[in-house]
Amino acid sequence: MKKVRQDKILELVKSHEIETQEELVELLRKEGFDVTQATVSRDIRLLQLSKMPAGDGRQKYAVLENASEAVDEKFIRVLREGFISMDTAQNILVIKTVSGMAMAVAAALDALKFPEVVGCIAGDDTIMAAVRTVEDAGRLVRRLQNMIG
Numbered sequence: 001m002k003k004v005r006q007d008k009i010l011e012l013v014k015s016h017e018i019e020t021q022e023e024l025v026e027l028l029r030k031e032g033f034d035v036t037q038a039t040v041s042r043d044i045r046l047l048q049l050s051k052m053p054a055g056d057g058r059q060k061y062a063v064l065e066n067a068s069e070a071v072d073e074k075f076i077r078v079l080r081e082g083f084i085s086m087d088t089a090q091n092i093l094v095i096k097t098v099s100g101m102a103m104a105v106a107a108a109l110d111a112l113k114f115p116e117v118v119g120c121i122a123g124d125d126t127i128m129a130a131v132r133t134v135e136d137a138g139r140l141v142r143r144l145q146n147m148i149g
Contacts, residue, residue, distance in 0.1 A: 019058055021040050076112075079105055093140060105127060117140065
């Protein structure tokens with residue numbers, strides 16, 4: 001039932017300009033769903049719906065189709081702009097960055113959630129990333145080289 005309801009929410013959001021959760025609750029009830037505002041609120045959060053301008057100063061719920069891809073692209077751009085070089089020492093990846101960019105690049109690495117990375121420590125122009133294994137370090141270097149270009 002939850003999946004059917006959430007599919008209906010996506011359909012309604014795409015076909016109507018829904019400004020409030022209460023409006024969405026009413027539309028769902030007209031479609032035969034017995035829902036509360038709390039249930040709809042949870043669904044909105046799970047479906048990652050966002051409010052966007054609808055015109056006339058109003059806002060409406062919208063489905064952001066490629067939101068995570070757009071965010072990832074921003075982090076990749078930070079990597080490209082700050083990156084100078086990298087090298088490994090066993091399972092530690094050391095990344096050199098433009099002066100003052102190490103924290104931003106380390107935050108981007110953390111946000112991209114590479115499974116190989118346990119954590120990062122950043123200074124002004126150097127990052128030390130603890131990587132799970134020596135093999136993972138090599139794999140991570142190749143992934144980063146492909147991302148950076």
